[in-house]
Amino acid sequence: AQTVTQSQPEMSVQEAETVTLSCTYDTSENNYYLFWYKQPPSRQMILVIRQEAYKQQNATENRFSVNFQKAAKSFSLKISDSQLGDTAMYFCAFDDYKLSFGAGTTVTVRA
Amino acid sequence: DGGITQSPKYLFRKEGQNVTLSCEQNLNHDAMYWYRQDPGQGLRLIYYSQIVNDFQKGDIAEGYSVSREKKESFPLTVTSAQKNPTAFYLCASSIPRDTGVNYGYTFGSGTRLTVV
Numbered sequence: 026a027q028t029v030t031q032s033q034p035e036m037s038v039q040e041a042e043t044v045t046l047s048c049t050y051d052t053s054e055n056n057y058y059l060f061w062y063k064q065p066p067s068r069q070m071i072l073v074i075r076q077e078a079y080k081q082q083n084a085t086e087n088r089f090s091v092n093f094q095k096a097a098k099s100f101s102l103k104i105s106d107s108q109l110g111d112t113a114m115y116f117c118a119f120d121d122y123k124l125s126f127g128a129g130t131t132v133t134v135r136a
Numbered sequence: 137d138g139g140i141t142q143s144p145k146y147l148f149r150k151e152g153q154n155v156t157l158s159c160e161q162n163l164n165h166d167a168m169y170w171y172r173q174d175p176g177q178g179l180r181l182i183y184y185s186q187i188v189n190d191f192q193k194g195d196i197a198e199g200y201s202v203s204r205e206k207k208e209s210f211p212l213t214v215t216s217a218q219k220n221p222t223a224f225y226l227c228a229s230s231i232p233r234d235t236g237v238n239y240g241y242t243f244g245s246g247t248r249l250t251v252v
Contacts, residue, residue: 029178058238070226070243077238116178122186123169123194124228124241126178 027052027119031127038107039135045092046102046130048117055079058120059093061102064129065113073115076100107134138163142227142244148252149214149221157212157247159227167232168210169241172196173224182225185210186232214249222251 028051038044050059061073076084076093083091088108092101104111112134117127140161149155159168167186171179181194185204199218204210210229214221227244 060240068224068246070228072240075238075240120238120241122232123181123184124171124179125181126171128178129176 027121027125029117029119029125029127031117031130033130034128035131035133037133037135038104040107040109042107043103043105044107044132046104046115046117046132048100048102048127050098050100050117050119052098052119052121054121059091059100060118060120060124061089061091061100062116062118062126063111063113064116065110070116074102104132109134109136140227140229140242140244142225142247144247145245147247147249149249150252152216154213154215155249157214157225157227157249159210159212159244160208161210161227161229161242161244162208163229163242164207165229165231165242166207167230168204169228169230170194170200170202170210170212171226171228173226173246179226182212221249224248 030049057078059076063071063073074086074089088105090103114129114131116129118124143158169184170182173179180196182200183202185191201213225247228241230241
């Protein structure tokens with residue numbers, strides 16, 4: 026199984042501020058996909074953003090962006106202009122025909 | 137609307153019983169997956185299926201069984217051999233990567249299983 030590591034169990038951020046979540050992974054593959062999923066208190070898994078490894082350009086979805094460093098096997102998520110609705114657990118995931126997840130980072134946005 | 141339906145939302149099992157969790161999708165996805173989530177932890181893969189009538193064990197398959205007789209359905213049975221079945225179970229589906237596209241995985245809303 027692929028190894029996905031999220032080293033920050035919890036993060037707290039003030040509303041409207043920026044927070045960055047880290048993720049590293051281990052693989053010998055060259056072509057793969059990476060994802061960030063959000064799990065709010067409802068426990069529904071919601072896709073936040075995806076990155077294709079063969080694309081050098083970092084993916085962006087509205088207030089969410091990634092910093093993909095292929096050589097370093099790093100895939101961090103930046104949440105800009107944090108909103109109260111961003112409060113959730115965030116999972117980094119590696120796709121090699123099945124998703125392997127990190128342990129998650131709980132993000133709390135303070136009013 | 138297309139999506140994945142998991143039922144029931146809550147399930148209680150007595151010691152020694154087998155229980156089956158339902159997962160149905162109308163997204164026309166070939167691949168389906170079962171994950172287990174324990175409190176405060178990430179998701180661990182139990183079983184997955186890339187095509188009808190075929191499935192593979194994931195990282196924690198012991199004590200679980202599945203079937204894939206129809207494209208739309210991928211039920212999970214938690215057997216009495218599973219020693220610690222209390223957890224949150226998530227079903228997911230996707231377009232296989234062989235198609236050359238990857239829009240991510242779609243998840244159901246989960247089943248909370250408790251042993252009583």
